[in-house]
Amino acid sequence: MADDSDEEGSGQIADLLTEISGEGTSGLAGSGMEIGSGSGENGSEEEDEEVQEFVEVSEDYYYMAHVMRLLAALHSIVSLAMLVAYYHLKVFETIITIIIITITIITITTQ
Numbered sequence: 001m002a003d004d005s006d007e008e009g010s011g012q013i014a015d016l017l018t019e020i021s022g023e024g025t026s027g028l029a030g031s032g033m034e035i036g037s038g039s040g041e042n043g044s045e046e047e048d049e050e051v052q053e054f055v056e057v058s059e060d061y062y063y064m065a066h067v068m069r070l071l072a073a074l075h076s077i078v079s080l081a082m083l084v085a086y087y088h089l090k091v092f093e094t095i096i097t098i099i100i101i102t103i104t105i106i107t108i109t110t111q
Contacts, residue, residue: 057064
């Protein structure tokens with residue numbers, strides 16, 4: 001009896017892994033990658049075309065596109081601000097170092 005539950009559980013896990021990996025039959029025939037000999041050619045004269053992928057969002061989440069655009073803009077602004085702050089930090093650090101070295105040289109030469 002324990003063997004039956006183990007087999008059933010492993011079958012469910014295998015089904016789940018197949019579903020997650022996209023190797024199962026999901027109604028999209030030919031949407032997967034063809035595994036060949038590794039020569040880079042699949043034996044046909046056709047050129048490989050880029051497959052366009054579309055994400056379909058339920059109408060309940062219509063606002064998600066606006067949220068993503070807002071977050072993308074916010075991320076860009078914060079990234080630019082951090083870049084400018086880092087640049088000013090490095091410039092400020094260099095100026096302070098030059099001032100300290102100059103003061104040290106003046107102190108040594110005046111003694």
